[in-house]
Amino acid sequence: MLDDGFKSNRYSAILGNLCDNGHLDKSDVDILLKNYISTHTINFNGIGDEKAKIVTEALIDNYRRIKGAQ
Numbered sequence: 013m014l015d016d017g018f019k020s021n022r023y024s025a026i027l028g029n030l031c032d033n034g035h036l037d038k039s040d041v042d043i044l045l046k047n048y049i050s051t052h053t054i055n056f057n058g059i060g061d062e063k064a065k066i067v068t069e070a071l072i073d074n075y076r077r078i079k080g081a082q
Contacts, residue, residue, distance in 0.1 A: 014026070014073055018074075020074065023048060027041045029070075035063070044056070054067075
């Protein structure tokens with residue numbers, strides 16, 4: 013899902029990478045970022061279960077990449 017070698021500490025960058033790779037629409041990214049800004053938590057209100065699963069897997073993959081690089 014994420015580009016090979018991609019890793020980031022920024023949620024917005026991860027969502028942007030998923031959007032660039034066709035896994036999310038711009039509107040999905042906007043909803044997710046708005047939810048994050050308003051609640052200070054990651055929540056998937058307003059997007060479908062499949063896209064929520066994609067974001068979850070990407071976040072886990074990103075976390076592993078960051079931890080593996082240390």
